[in-house]
Amino acid sequence: MSTKTVEYLVTRSPELNAEGVPVHAEFPLGVEPELHAEHMLINIGPQHPATHGVLRLVLELDGETVISCTPHIGYLHSSFEKLGEYRTWNQIIPLTDRMDYLAPLIYNCAYAMAVEKLMGIEVTERCRIVRVICMELDRIFSHLLWLGTTAIDIGAFTVFLWTFQERERIYSLHEALTGARITTSATRIGGMMADLPVGWIEALRNFVETLPRTIDETETLLTNNQIWIGRNRDVGVIGPEEAINCGLSGPNLRASGVEYDIRRDRPYYDYETYDFDVVVGEHGDCYDRYLVRIEEMRQSLRILDQAIERVPEGPINVADPRVILPGKTDAMTDMESMIHHFKVVMEGVKAEPGESWFSVESSKGELGMYVVSDGGSKPVRWRVRGPSFINLSALPHMVVGRLLSDVIAVNASLDIVLGEIDR
């Protein structure tokens, strides 16, 4: 009977080699009898509770150690981009809700901002601040769901219930603003679908004041919990250079120590005038990604605090007859307004030939909207650079050499949403 020396990959504090890739410390654990063991091929998903959607991971395992991991996607491909070519500029907005259904307002705003840039439309001050409020609110919305589902993947069920209770309050805010809980379709080219209802700001203020208590309670359950730390610390480490090269963005990139936040580096809607911190981690492991997102929620609350104070009176929609419908009273009484209403509805809003790429810091990373127009009322090309698509492509780099249960933890910490991956 022959024997072999078995080596395991163990990391305490990984150092990074010259390329910025973590070097795991290896040490031999001893001798074992030579068992002929071949690798196992297992399939996780696409129907699986812990894959956060219809993601399929095919893992090659040596015992419990991952030799290779291949994500297979496309199980939710709904051809949004092709469908967008058959829809007018405003008709695409309901499609944007359904891509990242965890933060629909961010997508609504990002798309409207891209088309407004293409058309050279400046929205009103009130609209700008309301959109900042919407985006930050949905950042919290998305992070709360991430927190709940990540906790439940690691095994902490209570956190899921708490975060969903908080999310119900955001659902009520969505519903008051737009009529729908998830598929909000709140923006239009040149403004919003409707102005803020009476009392909405007070309800939002109440939410902003009471959410920190829930985040604190959740932190007491998780942050210093040895099980949580054991499952997340030094798991799924990715160094800064590799993270940039893999195209990671958002909290995933910042947890690796790269200070790239579009709100600060390429600001839009006066983000440079708001007082907030860009949250940057250090080790690039799951635990840092968790800490970064928790702190980001607090920073979003800070921005919301400031934005609520700034909401001015005034029109929510820009007074541009190319894009905005006239008021209903005018349309019903004034001939010119009626014709204008007819033209905008029947022909659709028209954009000049040209193109525009607009990046927004979404809850998951850099959301890029690329719209190309040939002068008509429908786009030639509508491309969505969904951050989760690229974040997921970095998954194999993070889990090779780790254990099977780490795959679940890393997958959860990436905060992916399949609607945006598969589009």
Add this chain to the structure above:
Amino acid sequence: MGVSLPTAGSGEASFLTTRLDYVVNWARRSSLWPMPFGTACCAIEMMAAAATKFDIARFGMERMSFSPRQADLLICAGRVPYKMAPVLRRIWDQMPQPKWSVSMGACASSGGVFDVYSMVQGIDTIIPVDVYVPGCPPRPEGLIYGILMLQEKIKGESLKNPALREEDPARTGLANLPAATVDEVARPYGNSTKQNRVSGLVDTAALTRPSDREP
């Protein structure tokens, strides 16, 4: 005592079989174990229905079963592209009888807004469906209403009706509806018939199929 018990399959209801039906149906409908086949936005509303505010555990669905072998109810929540269709069919085939299915949302019921090359136009082309819950997404109350409707349906079932639990093993992995019916239910209607490019004046030479336009 002179009471003649009806033989199995005789098709006659009797006092004993209706009592048995009542008990069996009560047990089945009050402890449905759902298998959440959540794909997209409807899955989030399904999760909200399972969370504290709406709580389907009140209706006996405390335990979500992620293994189809131990599940009674397949809740298909979300859009199902063709790539996912064999997975759905296989999960359905793996569920043992008695089983029911709820098609949650517009996309699962009919394709929803996605009348496109990659989307199944209604999961009833793939698996048999008992209850359709419309909405995009349906509110959690809507899903609960659909589940209660299913519970009513189960209440009306009978053990004496073999057709209810019949499943043809030769049809595993195959579509639920015959080809002509699939084309019939999935044909374009309403606004879908007018989907063509009118952007600018560029001729994109898109292929049109005769069935794409209704007169």
Add this chain to the structure above:
Amino acid sequence: MADETFEEAIADLESGRSKAGEQEVPAGDQADAGSHPTVAALRAEFGDAVLHHAVMAGDERVVRVSRDRAVAILRWLKDDPAQEYDFLADVTAVDWGGGRPLDLVYQLWSIPHRRALRVKVSVPLDDPVADTVSGLWKTANWLEREVWDMFGIRFRGHPDLRRILMPEGYAEGHPLRKDFPLRGRFSRAEQTRRILATPVAETYSEQELAVAEEVRSHHRGSAGSEASE
């Protein structure tokens, strides 16, 4: 008359002359250098491989380059210390329809210098091939697979060019092309039949099947040896 303007606009965009929607950027380094140092340096380095430069939507720099030197240009953009476009935000394509060449679009961002640049490459329909940049940015791996899947542009040198969003055996073509109808080329019944008849092995990649085959052959071998004992 409106037709002519649009036709001209499209023709000019594809041939590289600036037109409506773009602002004319005067030739010469001085005009470029102050506003966006990359373009001037790029012209100095690569000369006539840089076909065209335009400013879109107010402040977005778009550079059209020739296909055969595209990878060299992108590598220079990534590695040159004054440029350092280390973040590849997106690789995508645009099909204008009507037999016009496809536009392959690279969206770059430099994290240290905080600059964006869009690089476009014209890919003719009769020869839809380009060179991969997945050696430069790992991001490009999946992004180029998606461009292959949706547009049919084949990337030379790509380690694993397979379909990514559509099923592996998808026979209807490349969906985001303009000549591909929205509902697909086959009838719904045919699409349903085909997908349900797909063998399970087709949902795995070659490498994965190789692993499974290795396991199976080992078991076959050991079963044989046990039987003989």
